[in-house]
Amino acid sequence: MYHRGSAAAIIVYDITKEETFSTLKNWVTELRQHGPPSIVVAIAGNKCDLIDVREVMERDAKDYTDSIHAIFVETSAKNAININEPFIEISRRIPSTDANPPSGGKGFKLLRQPSKPKRSCC
Template sequence: MARRLEEEYDYLFKIVLIGDSGVGKSNLLSRFTRNEFCLESKSTIGVEFATRTLQVEGRTVKAQIWDTAGQERYRAITSAYYRGALGALLVYDVTKPTTFENVGRWLKELRDHADSNIVIMLIGNKTDLKHLRAVATEDAQTFSEKEGLSFLETSALEATNVEKAFQTILSEIYRIISKKSISSDEPGASTASAAGIKEGKTIVVAANQEPATKKACCSS
């Protein structure tokens, strides 16, 4: 019976949150998975993750979302966690131009370490701080179109577009996976293929490594 309860989802999709420290990755994670937001928060150290099960195109999908620290000293650690990710939310802060300027560097790192078919969405967070906006929506749209990314602006504080962002990327992953599922059992299939996630099979992320867990909500 316990085993049956563990298998009450059709797919397990791993999503990574990447971007500079302080852009609000952890609050996007907590808003989506627990509907929580914490103003007084500390930077993520290492890696943590949370899950949420939801319906995507009529199937039950368990989203496993990994929050990677944005600080330089942790990048060597977190790069290992890109492996097996089917989607990535690349986050910047609309009030801090430097975080948008660094998006290109994060995108390169992601493409160097992640599966070539990973679905990537660019996220401009903290739109609630309208009076402090320093990155134009048009600039981000232009960049995302050039790089072939989807794009949304969000506010974790006001819960604006957070649900939409995750639903959109999960739906896109599902469409890609369902097309691949017929040939997913072939020898040598990619970690990020349907073979790794169909029927609730858990993706092995990194051997002998456990994510750092934190009490209460935090913002990276």
């Protein structure tokens, strides 16, 4: 029920724990089955600052996100790497709506901001 009306979802996994990536796939299935058909999905591999203990290869995660047409980014909450990028890309993919729709229905308007170049994680 918490998916209803969602425009986007960010699902985060820990690159140092393979089981979190497996669980992420269950969340994607849940979103696809019960979420809005046009929901924008972003996948974030967190803790990219811990590359020496990585269990989920970036290429595997990228291949998976490409297969489900999702946004992919590796982040580090600790070091503030690529934290804004999923939100910026989501804002590009969600269709804008008129702030005052004639039907009086729900809607929102996204304002585009220039994006900064992506920082490489490691």
